[in-house]
Amino acid sequence: MLESDALSWSFMAWLASSGAEISAKIQLADLKEKHAGRGVVALQDVQEEEFLFRIPRSLILSVENSDLPSKIPSAFADLDPWLSLILVMLYELEKGKESKWHAYFDILPKEFNTLMFWEPDELAQLQASAVVGKIGKEEADKGFEERLLPIIAEYKEVLGIDFPDNEANKAVMLKQMHKLASTIMAYAFDIEPTDARKEVDEEGYMSEEEDEALPKGMVPLADMLNADADRNNARLFYEENSLSMKALKSIKAGEEIFNDYGPLPRSDLLRRYGYITDNYAKYDVAEIPFYTASAVMEKAGVLAEDLKSKFEYLESQGVVEDGYTISTSSPFDIQESIAPELIIMIEALLLPDHEFDRIADREKLPKPDKISIKGAQLLIEIITTHMKDYTTTLEEDIAEKTVVPLTSSDVSRERRYMMAKLVRIGEKKILRDAVEALDRLIEHLVVQNKVGKKPGHDSAGPPKKRQRVE
Numbered sequence: 001m002l003e004s005d006a007l008s009w010s011f012m013a014w015l016a017s018s019g020a021e022i023s024a025k026i027q028l029a030d031l032k033e034k035h036a037g038r039g040v041v042a043l044q045d046v047q048e049e050e051f052l053f054r055i056p057r058s059l060i061l062s063v064e065n066s067d068l069p070s071k072i073p074s075a076f077a078d079l080d081p082w083l084s085l086i087l088v089m090l091y092e093l094e095k096g097k098e099s100k101w102h103a104y105f106d107i108l109p110k111e112f113n114t115l116m117f118w119e120p121d122e123l124a125q126l127q128a129s130a131v132v133g134k135i136g137k138e139e140a141d142k143g144f145e146e147r148l149l150p151i152i153a154e155y156k157e158v159l160g161i162d163f164p165d166n167e168a169n170k171a172v173m174l175k176q177m178h179k180l181a182s183t184i185m186a187y188a189f190d191i192e193p194t195d196a197r198k199e200v201d202e203e204g205y206m207s208e209e210e211d212e213a214l215p216k217g218m219v220p221l222a223d224m225l226n227a228d229a230d231r232n233n234a235r236l237f238y239e240e241n242s243l244s245m246k247a248l249k250s251i252k253a254g255e256e257i258f259n260d261y262g263p264l265p266r267s268d269l270l271r272r273y274g275y276i277t278d279n280y281a282k283y284d285v286a287e288i289p290f291y292t293a294s295a296v297m298e299k300a301g302v303l304a305e306d307l308k309s310k311f312e313y314l315e316s317q318g319v320v321e322d323g324y325t326i327s328t329s330s331p332f333d334i335q336e337s338i339a340p341e342l343i344i345m346i347e348a349l350l351l352p353d354h355e356f357d358r359i360a361d362r363e364k365l366p367k368p369d370k371i372s373i374k375g376a377q378l379l380i381e382i383i384t385t386h387m388k389d390y391t392t393t394l395e396e397d398i399a400e401k402t403v404v405p406l407t408s409s410d411v412s413r414e415r416r417y418m419m420a421k422l423v424r425i426g427e428k429k430i431l432r433d434a435v436e437a438l439d440r441l442i443e444h445l446v447v448q449n450k451v452g453k454k455p456g457h458d459s460a461g462p463p464k465k466r467q468r469v470e
């Protein structure tokens with residue numbers, strides 16, 4: 001028996017002996033050949049709504065179920081759900097075989113492909129993707145150093161952690177905390193209070209702000225399901241004393257059982273889960289930084305002298321953001337895809353001062369479905385400026401067959417390079433589609449103006465281009 005099979009077997013045996021109920025129709029399988037780690041597959045046909053497994057709430061690896069908070073309650077007083085669970089997992093890991101979750105820890109990942117663990121050269125492959133700014137390593141380090149390390153130093157005997165206070169040891173501990181945080185990000189569920197028959201989603205469904213507030217828990221076996229946006233066929237349901245996984249549709253023998261992470265762009269899939277699949281390409285987004293938009297408008301002479309007060313007003317109306325997303329649509333639809341806030345900001349700043357003051361007095365804003373020729377031209381300029389921040393063009397990316405030096409024997413690095421390339425290609429395609437659609441809009445507006453329709457604005461929009469076949 002392979003070591004990984006032996007660990008899977010021990011894990012399943014532990015679950016069965018701890019009160020979990022598991023349908024004989026499913027199996028934990030090794031999917032390493034598909035680069036998907038372990039996953040759950042159907043051994044026999046499964047019907048829609050059929051029960052797959054049930055995990056007692058007491059088996060969830062959570063702050064609530066660990067004895068640590070009762071030993072050092074004050075340590076948990078100011079910790080958020082993430083840091084609390086990291087502390088509990090450190091403690092339970094340190095207990096080794098004494099921990100109730102020992103067999104579970106054995107099958108949790110030791111290595112990660114999430115962006116937090118990428119080397120600088122690997123991250124550089126993402127080029128101008130906004131996801132690079134969302135990794136949050138420094139912020140996480142700060143939280144670990146300021147909140148968790150003092151607790152570990154103070155309660156090292158209770159925690160059973162050998163923690164000599166030196167830099168090398170601190171670095172090892174921070175790395176371990178990052179690994180646990182990444183495990184929580186990719187595996188944990190948001191555990192809502194007992195509420196019979198309530199449906200729960202994996203954390204991907206929620207905004208990260210909402211995520212922050214809910215208690216997190218590691219739900220054994222439920223987190224062994226891989227995810228697929230198109231082939232999602234199972235979901236976890238809350239019951240009073242347990243959590244049950246049920247089939248959402250019929251599943252054939254041999255098929256994999258999939259959860260769903262929600263509509264995440266591939267860049268976020270990479271950041272949070274360390275993998276990508278084409279199925280999530282439809283959720284891809286490109287993001288234009290605010291400073292790119294404002295720099296282009298400044299260069300174009302759009303930014304007026306009383307800019308500060310204009311921005312204060314736009315900010316009070318929720319239009320000023322760090323970045324503006326352009327999402328995928330097919331065929332590309334300007335209104336559907338370009339962040340309305342970007343269009344509103346541009347059109348507002350294009351207004352003559354007296355017009356701007358007039359709308360501000362009435363707490364109004366330009367409508368995002370009315371784009372002027374000048375506004376569309378500025379949008380194109382902003383988007384093409386952002387495109388230049390990527391160090392290669394879309395055409396170069398597509399033409400390039402090998403992105404890694406052939407001497408590289410590091411499979412993981414090759415895979416990261418490849419995944420980064422697919423992410424940046426996805427973003428560049430969106431930017432290209434946006435520019436093409438804006439070009440068509442300008443042509444349409446020019447014609448409209450010539451034939452004497454209301455000048456300057458488009459409300460119906462130009463005819464849409466036929467869907468591009470990639």
Ligand SMILES: C[S@@+](CC[C@H](N)C(=O)[O-])C[C@H]1O[C@@H](n2cnc3c(N)ncnc32)[C@H](O)[C@@H]1O
Pocket residue numbers: 034035036037038039107108109186187223224225226227228272273274275277
């Ligand atoms: C909740 S776990 C699923 C179990 C995991 N495969 C394992 O072996 O522990 C989530 C992780 O599984 C992997 N994963 C999930 N869905 C995947 C898919 N469709 N293809 C490849 N890997 C996937 C990613 O590494 C992700 O971070």
